[in-house]
Amino acid sequence: MTESNGSASPERREDMPDWEKRFRAPRVSLPDWAEDAPDRSLFVSNATGTYELYAWDRATGEQRQATNRPNGTTDGVLSPDGEWIWWFDDKDGDEFGVWRRQAFAGGEDELAVPGLDPSYPAGLALGRDGRTAVVGRSTDEDGTTIHLARVGEAPVEIYRHRESAGVGxxxxxxxxxxxxxxxxxxxxxxxxxxxxxxxxxxxxLDDTKGGTVELGLEVLGFAPVERDTRLLIGHQRRGRWEPLVWDVATGEESDLALDLPGDVSAEWYPDGSGLLIGHSHEARGELFRYDLRTRELVKVPTPTGTVSGATARPDGTVEYLWSSAAEPSSVRSTAGGVVLDPPGMKSPGSVPVEDVWVEGPGGRIHALVQKPVGASGPLPTVFDIHGGPTWHDSDSFAAGPAAWVDHGYAVVRVNYRGSTGYGRAWTDALKHRVGLIELEDIAAVREWAVGSGLADPERLILTGGSWGGYLTLLGLGTQPDAWTLGIAAVPVADYVTAYHDEMEALKAMDRTLLGGTPEEVPERFAASSPLTYVDRVKAPVYISAGVNDPRCPIRQIENYVGRLEERGAVHEVYRYDAGHGSLVVDERIKQVRLELDFAARHLKGGSQS
Incomplete structure (x- = not known):
């Protein structure tokens, strides 16, 4: 059993392995920019070894670290006038806190909205007048509340409901x-x-009313034009996410009906004349410009891979964050070149992904495979399961899978039912048999991996974080003969206790997925809980957990670990002082090193490193 209250400074060596360099190399997010002061930007970087917010004055080139907290800061917003940086201040990663603000040029932080008690954040929108904010809050006692706050005035509640909601x-x-x-x-x-x-x-606008098919809507943004009442939204009326323009004053809906497979999102060009279209299909992404007057769709050139975010600048150029499994991320511009290049160590690349399609019980399953250069099977193989579950693995750069490849493992990532990017029916397939459905798809891909000669059936690791950690523990119990060992990070381990301890928004999600509370549908919670099957686990188990995690709280993990201890099962536990994961680079490297070491000690024959 290992505990952590922080990490020591790294030992800088010329022979630092590539896997560690990938974590240490400075990286940056796509810069956000102020609507009325476009030379002022805000981005996130790990340049100091901890992910923090940085202010960037493009006119002067000056960059300034705006936040500095032991466990890092990533949740920040730049006001439209460019005068203020708002950032969310929680305690050691527990996601429960208050908004603070700091002048763009620097200075002391101040409480952004005096009069509002701490809460979980539920959205934030800042006004162009420099004094107005719309603040969403979520608490176990009140559900969701939304307040209008103006400088010098007490905040006023304008919305309240027990169910989850958020500021659009x-x-x-x-x-x-x-x-x-x-x-x-x-x-x-x-x-x-x-x-x-x-x-x-x-x-x-409510697409959930009437009919038997459940449809969702999302806010993509109001038109950036004075007195314009058009709202860009996302809808699922044709079985996937697509954008449309809704004039909230007249009720008119302008359906774009774009002929693109997969999910489609959009944001406004700054003059409101067109939309920047983000298209995600089969684990890759691309960009288009859509002219609202001519209805013409023109592709924005980007390399093959994944565009993780994009924004149209006032001059018409597009900046985007791009990477592939083989090439590290970079912020690029259609004007040419890299927009924001952090100084210091450069990240080594990795190997490209191969696409695999496997027939499964619910349809064709897409999986991404990486393996060491020149290696031939059967290989020790890591099934690295993504979180969410409403997320998907893509052809993008990821230091975690690359570390396993460097140590001689093949890595398989499965976009199981519940993943995004493959249509509404695929994402919504989880209802009621939560966890078990995803594991059916993972089992089908496992059968392919072994049958194709890629994977050694005696050296199979099931691993993942968050929902992926949950599926790891559930898989070890429901498929005990399929996996050689399991490595679960910040997992759901005891679903009933997790429900009672987690943040309110996740309780609402669990009620939707399972059809009620643990008291209303106890059989479903039991069927989907790893704790139900803990006595069937045969493989060695490694679990890491943040002691302040509001999403996968520590008590339910301790319940699971206690049962392993009672049985004398082979297991190791690592607890660290943070929330749902860590924003500290040293801490993340320590966790990966512990995982690699656990695998090397417990995997029969080791890896081919």
Whole structure:
């Protein structure tokens, strides 16, 4: 059993392995920029060894670290006038806290909205007048509340409901507020409401009403034009995410009907004349420009891989964050070159992914495979399962899988049912048999990996973080003969206790997935809980957990570990002082090193490193 209260400074050596360099190499997020001061930007970087917010004045080139906390900071927003950086201040990663703000040029932080108690964040929108904010809050006691806050005035509550909701956007002139809500009780499919600043409803759009198919909506943003009442939204009416323009004043809906497979998102060009389209299909992404007047769709050139984010600048150029499994991420521009290149160590590349399609019980399953250069099977193989579950693995750079490849393992990542990017039916397939459905797909890909000669059936590791950690523990218990060992990071281990201890928004999601509370549908919670099957686990188990985690709380993990201890099962536990993962590079490297060491000690024959 290992505990951590922090990490020592790294030992800088010329022979630092590539896997460690990938974690240590400075990286940056896609810079956000101020709508009315586009030379002022905000980005996240790990340049100091901890992920923090940085202010960037493009006119002077000056970059300044804006936040500095032991466990890091990534949740920040730049005000439209470029004068203020808002950042969320929680305690050691527990996600429960308050918004603070700091002048763009620097100075002391101040409480951004005096009068609001700490909470979980539920969205934030800042007004162009420099004094207005719409703040979403979530607590176990109140559910979701939304407040209108103006400098020098007490915040005013304009929305409240027990079910989960969130701030979508504030219109250009501050007269309209878009809210995503799940008052109907389905946390996976939001409806939209537009309010006046006094809380008076203006318009409602709810695709969940009537019919047997559940459809969701999402806010993508108000038009960035004065007195423009158009709201860009995402919908699922044709079985996938697509954008449309909804004029909330007239009720008119302009359906773009783009002929693109897979999921489609969008954001406005700064003059409101067109949309920057983000297209995700089969684990890769690309960009287009859509002209709202001519309805012409023109591709924005980007390399093959994954575009993790993009934004259109006032001059019409597009900046985007791009990577592939083989090439590290970079912020690029259609004007040419890299926009933001952090100094210091450069990250080594890795090997490209291979696409595999496997027939499964619910349809064709897409998996991504990496293996050491020149290696031939059967190889020790890591099934690295993504979290979410509403997420998907993509052809993007990831230091974790690359570390396993460096040590001689093949890595298989499965976009199981529940993953995004393959249509609404695939994402929504999890209802009621939660966890078990995903594991059916993982088992089908496992059978392919062994049958194809890629994977050695005696050296198979099941691993993942968050929902992937949950599936790891559930898989070790429900498929005990399929896996040689398991490595679970910040997992759900005891579903009932996790439900009672987790943040309110996740309780709503669990009620949607399982059809009720543990008291209402105890059989479903039991069937989907790793604790139910813990006595069947045969493989050695490694678990890491953040002691302040509000998503996969520590008590339910301790319950699972206690059962392993009672049985005398081979297991190791690592607890660290953070929340749902760590933003400290040294800590993350320590965790990967512990995982690699656990595998080397317990995997028959070791790896071919």
């Amino acid at each position: 956007d504030l219109s250009h002139d501050g007269s309209l507020i878009a809210v995503e809500h799940t008052e109907h009780g389905d946390a996976m499919h939001s409806a939209l409401r537009v309010l006046r600043p006094d809380g008076t409803p203006v318009a409602e």
